[in-house]
Amino acid sequence: MHSAANAAPSATTAPAAPVTLRSYEDLPGPRAVALFGNALQIDMPQAHLQFEEWCREYGALFKVRMGSRKLLVVGEHELIAKILRDRPDGFGRSDRLQEMWHEMGLPGGVFSTNGEVWKRQRRMVLSSFDPAHVKNYFPALQGVAQRLCGRWQKAAAAGQAIDLQADLMRFTVDTIAGLAFGAEVNTLESDQDVIQQHLDKIFPALFSRIFAVIPVWRIRRSASDKQLEKSVREVMLAVDGFVAQARARMQADAGLHQHPTNLLEAMIAAADQPDSGIDDSQVAGNVLTMLLAGEDTTANTLAWMIHLLWLNPATLALATAEVRRVCVGSSVPTLEQLSQLDYVEACAHETMRLKPVAPQIPQQAHKDTVVGDVMVPAGTMVICLMRTDSVSDAHIAQADRFAPERWLGQGELAHSSSSAKRIAMPFGAGPRICPGRYLALLEMKMAMAILLLNFEIQNVSTPDGQPARELLKFTMTPVGLKMQLAARQL
Template sequence: MTTTTTGTEPARAPAAAAARLDAVRTVADLPSPKGVPLLGNMLQIKPDSMHRILEGWARDLGPIYRVDIGRRRSFLVVSDHEIFSTALRDRPEGYRRPPLSGELVREMGFDVGVFSANGDKWRRQRRMVMAGFDPRHLKAYFPALVHVTERFHGRWDRAARAGLDIDLQADLMRYTVDTIAGLAFGADVNTLESDDDVIQRHIDQIFPILWKRILAPFPMWRYYKTAADRRLDRSVHAVKDAIDGFIAQARARLQADPSLREHPNNLLEAMIAAADQGDSGLDDHDVAGNVLTMLLAGEDTTANTLAWMIHLLHANPETLARARDEVLRVTGTTGPFTLEQMSALDYVEACAHETMRLKPVAPLQAVESVTETMLGDVRIPAGTRIFGTVRHDSLLARYFPDPETFLPERWLADGHPGQAASSAKRVSMPFGAGPRMCPGRNLALLEMKMAMAMLLRHFDIERVATVDGGPVRELLAFTMAPYGLRMRLRVRD
């Protein structure tokens, strides 16, 4: 089989596509939602609900369709998990992360980390990052996680005793920032016990602006800076200073105790040790880019998934009771949590998987073709941008019976949720798939189990609701968050 190529790189034809060449479509043949002349669908795309718009069109237009943003900025949307996962798995050769996010991160003044890197740079950075996520090291980081979770307990205990409403998402962000800073960098930023949460406030500026810029039809900020753009510049400076500080402290620790290179106490020490190896091809810019990446990739994702999980458990009291029974049976009512206890929380972990099926915080995942290739039955040129709407298939009864129901039991069907239901995980894909799958997934699951175990062991949830009492809205700003959830807790006797 041959394909022609439009770029300088040779055309690729994955074997799976060969059989379908008899009915090849081109991008121009694909269905597209009705738009307006010149602007196409541009005015229909609202950044904070883009995922729902694309999911809705997928129901009408089928597994692959085209969205036109002006004349030159079309992208494809794929809702079929099998087709989209062939693209995710065909990285880095066939597909890459769309370069735009990396360019915008660089333009903001940051170094680029593994999430945005492509090609050889990505390969080298991924090796360094994975050295930090080595399970042997994760064990060594565990005491830092226990420490942060105990502080988190203290914060919610004070709120419960004072009868105060908790701003759920904001508190969970403090938990995940403190965890990442402690665990990843050995830094005690302690936003949980301080109102002077400077670093967190600065980090929180970055994602929403990045998302807006990715979708902006015109790069206005390059010509005129609004107050928000100037605030971002100040935040970039503050975050960069903090990152330089983390790296300087870690280098000082490694110099004082060279054995840390073999047995690092945190992810940053492990990354520096990996970068310092002669053939790594990496320097402190790569390390700095990945410190930022960990902060960004590890904060909102885990905090928002936890917020959704608490919301769903509160709405399903029987499920919540079963999760609490498991926590009390496994961990008792006192004493610090252990890694073994967390590994035994199968039902709580199943609740996390079920939450991510219904409320994936990355509901749109993006790739771009490196060369001309086949995607399903469509021949696509190099440089085609593609969004996968990963929730579409997760809500189909043929993959998940009674798909709208929150039913963690479905993840326990074949035993332990870690090994079980792997076919379900292949449909749901909350952490992506293939060689660029989220390296923080085990850490995220551990963090979520710790926070849920703390909550269920010590508190009854009196109320979880939006400020105005209305239904919870999904708000997309790079990750998908529940909008404005507040929680009231009661201390358990």
């Protein structure tokens, strides 16, 4: 043990009163074996569940070793909030993430960078996601929603089961391509080889390589490594295509340099300034980042929401009644109508509390610091477990119930709303909080309104008839959801 007096870290996360500090080695944790550490005890697609179980066993701060890499795992929401707020100086994305990102041939963007480069990119990205910009884009979102409705009408008429996540990813890819790149991507009306099949290979590979103990792909390229390379090539071709289309529009209309209409045009305008510090690779990196960060996060949250509503019929009935009352007379809602869907929005928040698609946020300490009562040397990887407190009865009343009311300050759970808002951080927190959260909520309300306005849900099923299993592929997805719809009779 060490005393606070002889440790002099930058104590942004230190408790106020002097306490005895522990070193990393003092921490409890699962028994590690030589060479592999704890890696053999972790089944990567379920890693979050293993970490959550260890958190219950060893407490809110414990150690895990992946090969020679030491991880500090943190499961207490106040410590997590402090870590996430102590950015960009105290913590940031890990060297390992950046190494794997580059090794896979991906150009860096706002998600993967740190320091000055991140600051410049973050400013640029934020401006294109402000509510005013999203409002301008709204008619295009209505168009994408109309296509989702058409796709589901066909499936309903044919009595076909819908592959829920695949359809929702079509919806989110088409939306982000329109909003961020000004591109007409229509995967909803296509059954061709679509870009999301390739996007879907990249994040899972990144995730497993970050935590791999032995970099087997460097020793021998397997069939899936070759498939991954192909997917990266295909996605980068699409990215370059979006950039070329935007450049052509900007050449045809010089005014777009002064008044860009989307994120991509804004980035190109910024990159074209002398001494901008932004080059073509950063532009491409952020196009790619938006596709990756905006696609399966929103689609999987929606899939979880539909699944949870199906498992809770009384809640589904309330959400349906709200949509049909607010959007009466429309088949695709207006922005004004979406802003009135308070109960549906509460369903989204409650879904993200129980099923956060980012159940763990890895960070790296940039300098020597203190987390709780633990001294953390610069360079340590810290895994923030985002769900432990938000599903614990010690923090949230009736924590395992799917009860959207708690977000509205209504009914018997009224007192629970402030704790749920404080504890669940599904979009992260602090300076790197998700910049797409406003858009994501809008997209989710739009998709739910389309579903509940135009259809009756007949069934939402899983392969084994049990509640959907959680699979961690960077984001946490439900396994194998199928939905059956009937057109609503008006």
